[in-house]
Amino acid sequence: MSFVTVAYASLFYLAAAVLLAGLAAKVVQYARTPAPLKIPTTPAPTTQSGVVLRMAREVVLFESLFKGNKWIWLFGWIFHFGLFLVTLRHLRYFIEPVWLPIALIQPFGIYGGMAMVVGLLGLWARRILVDRVRYITGPSDHLMLGLLVSIGVSGLMMTFVVHTDVVAVKEFFRGLVTFQVAPLPSDPLLLLHLLLVAVLMIVFPFSKLLHAPGLFFSPTRNQADNPREKRHVAEWAKRLEQQP
Amino acid sequence: MAKVDFKVPELKQYAEIPAVTPETMAHSRPFVAKPEFQEPLGFPGALADDWQERAIAKMGDLLSRYRSLRVYLDSCVKCGSCTDKCHYYLGTQDPKNMPVGRQDLMRKVYRRYFTLAGKFFPKLVGAEDFTREVLDDWYSYYHQCSQCRRCSVFCPYGIDTAEISMAAREIMDHIGVGQKYCNEIIGKVFKIGNNLGLPGPALQDTLEGLEEDVLDDTGVAVKYPLDQVGAEILLVTPSADFFAEPHVDGLVGYGKVFHEAGVSWTLSSYASEAANFGMFIGSYENMRRVAQRIREAAIDLKVKRIVFGECGHAWRVAYSFLNTLAGPWDFLDPRYPVPQHICEFTHGLMQEGKLTFDKSQNDDKVLTYHDSCNVARASRMGSVPGGQFDIPRAIIRATCNHFYDMDEETIRERTFCCGGGGGLLTDDLMELRVKGARPRVEALNNVMQEKGVTHMAAICAICKSQFTKVLPFYGMEMDQIVSLHQLVSNAIVLTPGDDDELEDDEEDEEAA
Numbered sequence: 205m206s207f208v209t210v211a212y213a214s215l216f217y218l219a220a221a222v223l224l225a226g227l228a229a230k231v232v233q234y235a236r237t238p239a240p241l242k243i244p245t246t247p248a249p250t251t252q253s254g255v256v257l258r259m260a261r262e263v264v265l266f267e268s269l270f271k272g273n274k275w276i277w278l279f280g281w282i283f284h285f286g287l288f289l290v291t292l293r294h295l296r297y298f299i300e301p302v303w304l305p306i307a308l309i310q311p312f313g314i315y316g317g318m319a320m321v322v323g324l325l326g327l328w329a330r331r332i333l334v335d336r337v338r339y340i341t342g343p344s345d346h347l348m349l350g351l352l353v354s355i356g357v358s359g360l361m362m363t364f365v366v367h368t369d370v371v372a373v374k375e376f377f378r379g380l381v382t383f384q385v386a387p388l389p390s391d392p393l394l395l396l397h398l399l400l401v402a403v404l405m406i407v408f409p410f411s412k413l414l415h416a417p418g419l420f421f422s423p424t425r426n427q428a429d430n431p432r433e434k435r436h437v438a439e440w441a442k443r444l445e446q447q448p
Numbered sequence: 449m450a451k452v453d454f455k456v457p458e459l460k461q462y463a464e465i466p467a468v469t470p471e472t473m474a475h476s477r478p479f480v481a482k483p484e485f486q487e488p489l490g491f492p493g494a495l496a497d498d499w500q501e502r503a504i505a506k507m508g509d510l511l512s513r514y515r516s517l518r519v520y521l522d523s524c525v526k527c528g529s530c531t532d533k534c535h536y537y538l539g540t541q542d543p544k545n546m547p548v549g550r551q552d553l554m555r556k557v558y559r560r561y562f563t564l565a566g567k568f569f570p571k572l573v574g575a576e577d578f579t580r581e582v583l584d585d586w587y588s589y590y591h592q593c594s595q596c597r598r599c600s601v602f603c604p605y606g607i608d609t610a611e612i613s614m615a616a617r618e619i620m621d622h623i624g625v626g627q628k629y630c631n632e633i634i635g636k637v638f639k640i641g642n643n644l645g646l647p648g649p650a651l652q653d654t655l656e657g658l659e660e661d662v663l664d665d666t667g668v669a670v671k672y673p674l675d676q677v678g679a680e681i682l683l684v685t686p687s688a689d690f691f692a693e694p695h696v697d698g699l700v701g702y703g704k705v706f707h708e709a710g711v712s713w714t715l716s717s718y719a720s721e722a723a724n725f726g727m728f729i730g731s732y733e734n735m736r737r738v739a740q741r742i743r744e745a746a747i748d749l750k751v752k753r754i755v756f757g758e759c760g761h762a763w764r765v766a767y768s769f770l771n772t773l774a775g776p777w778d779f780l781d782p783r784y785p786v787p788q789h790i791c792e793f794t795h796g797l798m799q800e801g802k803l804t805f806d807k808s809q810n811d812d813k814v815l816t817y818h819d820s821c822n823v824a825r826a827s828r829m830g831s832v833p834g835g836q837f838d839i840p841r842a843i844i845r846a847t848c849n850h851f852y853d854m855d856e857e858t859i860r861e862r863t864f865c866c867g868g869g870g871g872l873l874t875d876d877l878m879e880l881r882v883k884g885a886r887p888r889v890e891a892l893n894n895v896m897q898e899k900g901v902t903h904m905a906a907i908c909a910i911c912k913s914q915f916t917k918v919l920p921f922y923g924m925e926m927d928q929i930v931s932l933h934q935l936v937s938n939a940i941v942l943t944p945g946d947d948d949e950l951e952d953d954e955e956d957e958e959a960a
């Protein structure tokens with residue numbers, strides 16, 4: 205087995221472990237931290253099913269962002285939807301036989317890849333051109349965009365310019381899933397693409413990418429507007445009630 | 449009008465997003481509370497040597513008790529959607545008044561002390577030590593947020609900068625750097641029962657005066673009772689309603705509505721304040737202590753219902769938090785929500801057909817309506833979402849012939865703060881208040897030009913006081929701001945009670 209294969213197998217095991225453990229730790233932390241007061245941004249749904257709908261609109265349509273700024277919404281949504289398609293397309297590297305919907309989505313995954321890059325470049329342009337966004341942008345924001353664009357572009361190049369042995373790549377990832385490591389082709393572009401993806405997985409739980417789990421725990425969005433009907437008291441606040 | 453040592457912004461016809469101009473408001477900071485105002489609230493009197501350690505410890509404590517704080521400090525992606533949404537940014541151009549700019553003042557400290565990325569790569573992720581300079585920035589800019597939550601409407605994750613401002617003020621209070629205005633006022637509530645420090649006998653006098661005025665005006669004996677044990681309704685209203693203009697005209701209106709409803713009601717000298725500044729300083733403990741007074745008053749006076757007068761943040765605390773802070777309310781009449789807003793009460797009577805209005809009494813005015821931020825984005829009225837927008841408007845339409853809304857982008861959930869909310873209604877922040885009012889005043893000015901609007905109704909004591917003070921800076925009249933129940937008071941046709949003399953009775957009918 206080549207050095208590259210061993211190195212990348214280890215890297216991906218490490219990245220997956222960091223991603224899962226890191227995210228799990230964050231989710232547990234968010235879930236355990238109480239929200240002592242009812243603070244939904246109103247008008248808010250009054251029922252739990254209404255909250256699920258509101259949340260679904262936020263996750264799928266980026267409703268609040270749409271209200272806030274049409275350009276950011278447009279680029280942001282294009283990027284995320286593209287990313288979603290790309291992720292679905294890549295599932296074929298992990299499952300055998302490939303499920304029908306995943307097989308059908310393959311060509312759209314390519315458009316997704318392009319959309320992703322276009323959306324990212326739009327967001328990046330705003331960071332440079334709009335003075336307010338420039339002010340709030342830090343080095344890590346540029347790096348994150350650079351990382352994502354590089355992943356997208358290296359991926360697209362493998363589709364359109366320098367092909368790689370996708371069958372072997374699939375063997376490698378199937379091998380990782382089943383703990384029987386298979387050789388990984390050592391095309392530089394592929395190695396770069398995979399390295400960047402691993403980096404993304406590793407930084408996920410330590411960066412602003414936490415907005416993904418964060419949204420679901422945002423009290424202004426996930427609380428039902430029913431404070432008069434239902435008394436809401438946090439554990440730590442109950443202790444105050446014990447005191448006279 | 450006070451002497452101005454700053455430039456009052458020009459009103460434009462179309463809202464403009466100003467260019468970023470750093471540090472224009474770095475000098476704006478309210479007076480710091482003296483030890484005597486800190487200690488009654490359980491806070492240290494002054495900054496100690498180990499303030500930094502204590503601040504970080506307090507931050508850790510809050511992070512473990514408030515999910516909002518933790519999630520919001522982690523989640524911002526710096527998308528920029530909120531950057532042009534804060535009235536203080538729009539009015540001052542200072543980027544630290546962009547909601548995300550304001551959050552970042554705390555986020556950089558959070559990252560430094562509570563995240564791996566900030567510990568190992570501070571430069572990369574914009575993490576910074578909690579230095580004296582950072583603390584100064586906190587004190588300036590966390591007192592330039594009126595906690596209006598406009599930013600939270602437009603943030604893809606619902607990040608509410610108000611939550612972060614509240615936490616920052618709580619941390620600063622715990623290291624001995626409190627804000628004089630808020631902390632002094634909370635102390636007054638604990639000692640005397642209301643923000644203004646009006647003792648019981650003064651209230652009694654005022655209320656008797658009101659009864660006489662109303663009798664003179666209308667010939668009908670409308671009662672304004674205080675501390676009446678066994679009354680059905682306890683009315684809790686901001687203390688400004690007892691004497692300030694135009695607030696008191698609203699209180700007159702509440703009394704007339706109760707009179708028409710034929711229910712007994714009372715004010716309490718012990719809980720003579722609806723406002724709860726504990727919220728502004730982010731102190732659950734102090735907010736709870738203030739709220740408990742209402743519970744005690746309700747028990748002592750043996751009332752069955754609680755109704756709140758016109759006040760924005762008070763309604764937030766009442767609607768959203770009172771059950772949490774001072775409930776359960778199982779000793780009150782379960783047929784009514786606890787608490788109710790006076791607008792819900794009036795609107796309910798309107799629906800039952802129990803109120804008669806003579807709209808022409810308000811014909812000298814063309815109205816518009818200012819949605820107060822805490823009512824609009826942090827509470828509700830009635831049983832359906834959005835009732836907080838529709839119910840007050842329904843009351844205005846029922847009592848006035850001429851009503852026009854301001855621009856859609858500046859009302860309802862998108863409403864602009866008056867510029868004086870969140871504990872900033874103090875003379876030492878005048879520049880901020882005037883500049884922060886600009887987006888609202890601009891929209892008002894536009895309906896004045898286009899529709900001939902003459903008056904703006906509001907249901908918040910802070911909004912009313914703020915506009916009374918800042919409208920003149922923009923060349924408008926201070927009395928252009930009116931209480932919503934002042935309109936009700938003008939238009940309502942009173943039914944004489946049994947104890948009204950016959951001649952009064954006739955006079956009333958002639959007048960009608």
Ligand code: SF4
Pocket residue numbers: 533534535536545546547550592593594595596597598599600608609610613865
């Ligand atoms: S809560 Fe209001 S005042 Fe505070 S940052 Fe947000 S928009 Fe500005």
Ligand code: SF4
Pocket residue numbers: 523524525526527528529530531547548602603604605606607
């Ligand atoms: S809208 Fe929300 S995520 Fe975007 S910059 Fe503002 S606070 Fe951050």
